[in-house]
Amino acid sequence: xTNIAKGVAATIAQHxxxxxxxxxxxxxxxxxxxxxxxxxxxxxxxxxxxxxxASPEYAxxxxxxxxxxxxxxxxxxxx
Numbered sequence: 001x002t003n004i005a006k007g008v009a010a011t012i013a014q015h016x017x018x019x020x021x022x023x024x025x026x027x028x029x030x031x032x033x034x035x036x037x038x039x040x041x042x043x044x045x046x047x048x049x050x051x052x053x054a055s056p057e058y059a060x061x062x063x064x065x066x067x068x069x070x071x072x073x074x075x076x077x078x079x
Contacts, residue, residue: 007061015052017043035072042078049075 012018021040028034043049052058 008058008065011052011055011057011061012041014057015043015048015055017041017048017052033072037071046075046077 009019018041019039020042021038023037023039026035026038041049043052053062
């Protein structure tokens with residue numbers, strides 16, 4: 001695990017959340033969205049997810065991630 005990944009994991013833990021999936025095999029079955037890598041995080045609420053994303057702890061890691069990769073980010077309410 002890279003230092004960035006370790007740092008992200010630490011910020012997620014600080015916000016009391018966890019990874020549900022991170023970088024495992026992706027099998028495309030339908031549609032046109034074909035990610036090479038998928039990360040799914042669980043938060044208590046949409047507000048908690050937004051608070052983590054905007055947190056000062058995550059900000060420097062987010063900047064590094066944006067420099068090093070391209071991707072799509074979605075927030076969705078779940079069950």
